[in-house]
Structure formats: structure tokens, C-alpha cells
Amino acid sequence: MKQLVLQYLKLFLLLGLSGVTTEHVPKYDVLASLGTLPLDGHFSFHDLPAAARDFGNLSSFPPVAVLHPGSVADIARTVRHVFLMGEHSTLTVAARGHGHSLYGQSQAAGGIVIRMESLQSVKMQVHPGASPYVDASGGELWINVLKKTLKYGLAPKSWTDYLHLTVGGTLSNAGVSGQTFRHGPQISNVNELEIVTGRGDIITCSPEQNSDLFHAALGGLGQFGIITRARIALEPAPQMVRWIRVLYLDFVSFTEDQEMLISAEKTFDYIEGFVSINRTGILNNWRSSFNPQDPERASQFETDRKVLFCLEMTKNFNPEEADIMEQVSQ
Ligand SMILES: Cc1cc2nc3c(=O)[nH]c(=O)nc-3n(C[C@H](O)[C@H](O)[C@H](O)COP(=O)(O)OP(=O)(O)OC[C@H]3O[C@@H](n4cnc5c(N)ncnc54)[C@H](O)[C@@H]3O)c2cc1C
Structure with missing residues (x-):
């Protein structure tokens, strides 16, 4: 109990000191309620300026909190918590991959940014075989996916030119490069997704299972849920x-x-x-x-x-x- 009170106090102080004054800022009690969520990871309040920057350097919308999820359940709990605040709440949530979008797409003005690269609990697993695939976290960088799959002589079929982008970040767009004419963009080479929906449910979807959600989330600009795991089709890597x-x-x-x-x-x-x-x-x-x-x-x-x-x-x-x-x- 004492710890909880201290956590509240810390939150009030941090928010007070940060001098956030936009009309989007939710009431302190709403924010303090975040401190009550049982998490494997944590919320942080010192890295708000970093979460308000992206590669485009054209937009800057400071959030009020950054979630560093320790598990998929952390993301689900946080989203559900915000959902249960009801439709009058102005608190928004945005997943942030590597922040390489141009116009603030991975920012949340006065809301919560979920730093997907902190999600280390989803371990990358390569499944060789007749139809090989890799399961990767939504916050994993493509360069790491390549390094891991190459150990098995395999590689994803479709790429972006630049590989320091996250799996969830490019699958929310399209993922286009020189292999697209042959295999389609990256979003055409995904077998399955695990998604935290806007209600905070954790749903597995594929072309066969919950297919509406699957097709909406791929290329969905993060508006249909948060991709926590993707099953990506592989092929033999060229020698x-x-x-x-x-x-x-x-x-x-x-x-x-x-x-x-x-x-x-x-x-x-x-x-x-x-x-x-x-x-x-x-x-x-x-x-x-x-x-x-x-x-x-x-x-x-x-x-x-x-x-x-x-x-x-x-x-x-x-x-x-x-x-x-x-x-x-x-
Ligand atoms: C130098 C550079 C080179 C690039 N090269 C290419 C290229 O060759 N081909 C190409 O197609 N694109 C390219 N892009 C564009 C790039 O694909 C997009 O900017 C992409 O959004 C960046 O991914 P990110 O991981 O940084 O995502 P972010 O910018 O962090 O996020 C992008 C969007 O996806 C959402 N999002 C992030 N993670 C998730 C998740 N796990 N679940 C749901 N939504 C999520 C965010 O909320 C946001 O709306 C390039 C960009 C840069 C800056």
C-alpha cells in the first residue's frame, strides 16, 4: 500500500514538473490509475521528449507516459484500462516501432506511447521445414530477423531496403522493396498475427482465423490493434x-x-x-x-x-x- 501511495506521489510530481498544459492532458487521477496496473514492465515519464520525435522531424506531440511492456499482457492491460475509461476519455494510445515514420504516426498527443522495442518476452523462433517461417515480436528489428533466420540458411521473402525498422512498424504500412514485384509487399508474406485489439483482447488471427482482423491490421497504420507477434514466411536464402x-x-x-x-x-x-x-x-x-x-x-x-x-x-x-x-x- 505504501509503495502504491509513493508511486502516485511520484506520478503527480513528475506530471506537475513536466509542465504539460495541452487540453489533451487527462486528469491526474486518470494517469495515476496507470500506476495501479500490475505490469511485468513499467511506465516511464522521463523519456517523453524522445517519444515525441520521429524520423520526419516535422511533428512533435509529447505523450504523458511511455509504456515499456515486459509482456504482451502489459499491452493488453494498458489498452483495456484506457478502453474502460469510456468514450469521453481523450487518452490515446500509439504503438511505436523504431519511430521512422515521418508525420508523427507513432506519437500520441497527451496519450500513451507503447515502446514496442521493449517487448523482449516474445522470443524469435525459426521453424524450418517444407514451408519455413519465423515467429517474431512486433517490436523486433528486421535486421535481427535476418541475422537469426540466416543461421538456418533461410530469409524472409520480401523486404524493405532499410532494415532498422520494426516488424510491427512495416507490417502496419506495407513493406515495399525490390522483391515486391515477385512476392508482394511484406504484408503479403505473413501467415499469422497476434494482436492486442482496441478492447485489450489478445487475439490470434490469420487468413483462416479471425480473417477480418488479420487483413485490417496488415497495412492498417496501427488503427486496428497492436501487432505483438508476426509469423513471417521464409525461403532459402541465396548463397x-x-x-x-x-x-x-x-x-x-x-x-x-x-x-x-x-x-x-x-x-x-x-x-x-x-x-x-x-x-x-x-x-x-x-x-x-x-x-x-x-x-x-x-x-x-x-x-x-x-x-x-x-x-x-x-x-x-x-x-x-x-x-x-x-x-x-x-
Ligand atoms: C530511412 C528509411 C528508409 C525506409 N525504407 C523503406 C523501404 O525501403 N520500404 C518501405 O516500405 N518503407 C520504408 N520506410 C518507411 C517505413 O516502412 C515506415 O516509416 C515504417 O513506419 C517505419 O517502421 P518503424 O518500425 O520505425 O515504425 P514507426 O514509425 O514507429 O510506426 C509506424 C506506424 O506503425 C504503427 N506501429 C508501430 N508498431 C506497431 C505494432 N507493433 N503494431 C501496430 N502498429 C504499429 C505506429 O503506431 C505508426 O502508426 C523507410 C523509412 C525510413 C526512415
Whole structure:
């Protein structure tokens, strides 16, 4: 009991000192009630500014509390608690993955941010076999999923370019990259989800079970529940990859080639096209692709065009196929 009173006092002090004055701020007793929730993790109040930032750096909506969940049950208890406050409560809840959204999507003005990366209780488990898959926490970074699955010679089928994004964060959007033309976005490569709904229920869903929730949550911008676990389809990881970049000055040829390559049956395993502003010369822009020391190549790439187009492609192969790779990729 004494501990509870102290917890209340701490909350009042912190909220008082933080000087939060927006109209969204709920009553102190509402916030103090959060302190009564039995949790495996904890609420924190010192990292509110960090929870009010994202990659876009355009929006900043400070929450009143950040939940560091120690378990899925923590998330369920918190959401249920807020739900039971009723429709007149202005307390909002937002899941935060790696905070790489651009316009404050993972922020909660005067509400509760759930820091999904703290959810360590859902252990990653790889299931090899005829139809391999991995079970991963919604707060897991894709780079960690890759590292773990590679130990089994496996990898997810569809990716984002940048891998320091969370499973729940990209599955709430789409997850698009150069494999999308073949496998669909990441949300098309999920077998099952565990979700904490807006009522605080923990529900398992898939295309067969609670399918409405499954399809709503995938690409649902976090509005249909919080993804606490995802079952992601895997395939054998390529042993070797041939990486090719082709530069275009002309938009029409660039898009025609890209359309031809993604519609043909046996082409590349990854195809992505992008537009680039040529500020400092092609070789400076793409040092990793073209060797600036090579004078023959350097002359080929001289252009005063300010906008360039690039197709990036990869072809997967095994070491024993190395000899025929030249023909295949030509
Ligand atoms: C440098 C960079 C590179 C990128 N590259 C790509 C790319 O190649 N392909 C691509 O498709 N996208 C890309 N993105 C966009 C990226 O997919 C989105 O910004 C994504 O939201 C970031 O994931 P996050 O884990 O940081 O999520 P956050 O930004 O933290 O959250 C995004 C949204 O998802 C919700 N959310 C987060 N976790 C959960 C959860 N567990 N359950 C339910 N909802 C949740 C949040 O509330 C919020 O609405 C890139 C972004 C950056 C900054």
C-alpha cells in the first residue's frame, strides 16, 4: 500500500514538473490509475521528449507516459484500462516501432506511447521445414530477423531496403522493396498475427482465423490493434547475389525496361527503379557502383543532365552456377 501511495506521489510530481498544459492532458487521477496496473514492465515519464520525435522531424506531440511492456499482457492491460475509461476519455494510445515514420504516426498527443522495442518476452523462433517461417515480436528489428533466420540458411521473402525498422512498424504500412514485384509487399508474406485489439483482447488471427482482423491490421497504420507477434514466411536464402545498376538519361526507356523486366517470367530476383538528382556528377553520386578511378568508364558517365534514372537489379545464384551467371544477367 505504501509503495502504491509513493508511486502516485511520484506520478503527480513528475506530471506537475513536466509542465504539460495541452487540453489533451487527462486528469491526474486518470494517469495515476496507470500506476495501479500490475505490469511485468513499467511506465516511464522521463523519456517523453524522445517519444515525441520521429524520423520526419516535422511533428512533435509529447505523450504523458511511455509504456515499456515486459509482456504482451502489459499491452493488453494498458489498452483495456484506457478502453474502460469510456468514450469521453481523450487518452490515446500509439504503438511505436523504431519511430521512422515521418508525420508523427507513432506519437500520441497527451496519450500513451507503447515502446514496442521493449517487448523482449516474445522470443524469435525459426521453424524450418517444407514451408519455413519465423515467429517474431512486433517490436523486433528486421535486421535481427535476418541475422537469426540466416543461421538456418533461410530469409524472409520480401523486404524493405532499410532494415532498422520494426516488424510491427512495416507490417502496419506495407513493406515495399525490390522483391515486391515477385512476392508482394511484406504484408503479403505473413501467415499469422497476434494482436492486442482496441478492447485489450489478445487475439490470434490469420487468413483462416479471425480473417477480418488479420487483413485490417496488415497495412492498417496501427488503427486496428497492436501487432505483438508476426509469423513471417521464409525461403532459402541465396548463397550468392549478382548486383547490377543501369543508368538511364531517358525516362521512357527506363520505365519501359522496368516494366518489361518485372513482367517477364525468368528475370531478376530484385528489381527497383529510382530517380536521382545529379548534383555532383554520376561518379560522385554512385561511388559504390562505379569506380571513379576508371577513366574509360568516367567518360561514359559524363552528362549535364540534372535528373537521372537508375534500375537496380539482383540475381541470386549458387556457387556452382557462377559460370552461367554472365549469360543469365546479360
Ligand atoms: C530511412 C528509411 C528508409 C525506409 N525504407 C523503406 C523501404 O525501403 N520500404 C518501405 O516500405 N518503407 C520504408 N520506410 C518507411 C517505413 O516502412 C515506415 O516509416 C515504417 O513506419 C517505419 O517502421 P518503424 O518500425 O520505425 O515504425 P514507426 O514509425 O514507429 O510506426 C509506424 C506506424 O506503425 C504503427 N506501429 C508501430 N508498431 C506497431 C505494432 N507493433 N503494431 C501496430 N502498429 C504499429 C505506429 O503506431 C505508426 O502508426 C523507410 C523509412 C525510413 C526512415
